[in-house]
Amino acid sequence: MKKLLVVGGGLIGIRHVRAVQAHPGCQLVGLADPDMAINVDVPRFNSMEDVDCRVDGVIIATPTHLHAEHGKAAAQRGWHMLIEKPVAASVPDAIALGRAIKSAGVASLVGHHRRYHTSVQRLKSCITNGEIGRIVTVSLLWAMRKPGEYFSQNWRTSGGSPVMINLVHDIDLLRFVFGEISDIVTIRGASERDGDRVESGAVSLAFESGATGTISFSDASASPWGFEAGTGENPNIGTTSQDMMWITGTKGAISYPSMAIWHGRDWGTPAQKSRTDDCANRIFPLEEQLNHFLNVMDGARPLIDVEDGARTLAVTTRIQDQLAAQPVRRFQDMRLETRD
Structure with missing residues (x-):
């Protein structure tokens, strides 16, 4: 049973929360977002740094300019990651994130669902x-x-x-x-x-x-x-x-x-x-993407990783x-x- 964390409680983040909650192959450990007014009945964390439980993978659904920062933080903690699109705010940020992921030996998937x-x-x-x-x-x-x-x-x-x-x-x-x-x-x-x-x-x-x-x-x-x-x-x-x-x-x-x-x-x-x-x-594409993310965490080849996502970002x-x-x-x- 994979334990997943969602970071970012915006429109797409809440959709990810619901998808993880409904999936039989994973468990939602919580939502990390400083806005405690977000109305979801799940464990809450102010930030990724506050997460003190086991996490196997993280879904990063924060504003684009935070993707690279949050992705690097996840890599440092050994968490596999699904990052919403665009993969980063700039191509250099995406390249740096790709290096951090490779160095940490974790898997990545970009949310071009x-x-x-x-x-x-x-x-x-x-x-x-x-x-x-x-x-x-x-x-x-x-x-x-x-x-x-x-x-x-x-x-x-x-x-x-x-x-x-x-x-x-x-x-x-x-x-x-x-x-x-x-x-x-x-x-x-x-x-x-x-x-x-x-x-x-x-x-x-x-x-x-x-x-x-x-x-x-x-x-x-x-x-x-x-x-x-x-x-x-x-x-x-x-x-x-x-x-x-x-x-x-x-x-x-x-x-x-x-x-x-x-x-x-x-x-x-x-x-x-x-x-x-x-x-x-x-199957709804967001659910199919989650199925694929769980397989990627087990070693499957990602349909679109950070490197591929960076090429879309470049164009x-x-x-x-x-x-x-x-x-x-x-x-x-x-x-x-x-x-x-």
Whole structure:
């Protein structure tokens, strides 16, 4: 019976608490978070340093800028770790954390839980097996309107870019399915909210395979399109079951997450839908990730370790840095003008 500690009692931290509590193969020893007002009926610790019981593994779900510090502390205590995404606040921090983990001889897993979706695994299989030929283009859309209280008096007000909070998941998904990204070009969108936080934009990508991709994103626009909305994976985000990614190949195309698969020959013949695969999750991805973490603690190869997570972070950081370097623009009223 593995004994697990959760560090960080935010939205995702509490989801981890519930997952560990419900799992028959592990026991929750407590939650470490200085906010004692968090309403959970589990043993509480003010910090990791206060934990005085046996711990086999720790789930680190603290704000991103604390990941490396908390990961190093866990490594020093010999605890295997599952670290929420992004793996660290910077690539140098991630590299330093990887060295600490290697030196301590503990295992690591990064919380890019989308890799555990049945539909993502099926999509990767379709691409790898060449079911639609060589991949030519990938188009991804993530657009949601976050409520005002999401940014109210917390770190997200100035540092809560959807690139580092949300798109980091999409970047990891693209890397996992389509391979490494070799080049990036970005355009920053206008901001609706006060402050200089990046909130929308467009990204063009080149993959080492020769394929190209585009991402359009915003956390200030209401829409049914986004991974969470399309798959229904997040209880805090409304489910729409709409596609949010479209892939074209030399022999066909796929829309995701519906997994509608199309095949065609040339423009003179309409492409035909060949099938729509049933890819419903038999186990929730967060639970599947926990299953995998327990196996990683026993020596299994991690689906994504700190080194792999650092590569996702490197691409995401490049996107964020390019966007942040562009001037802040504001939306202007659009008025139709009549001409004589």
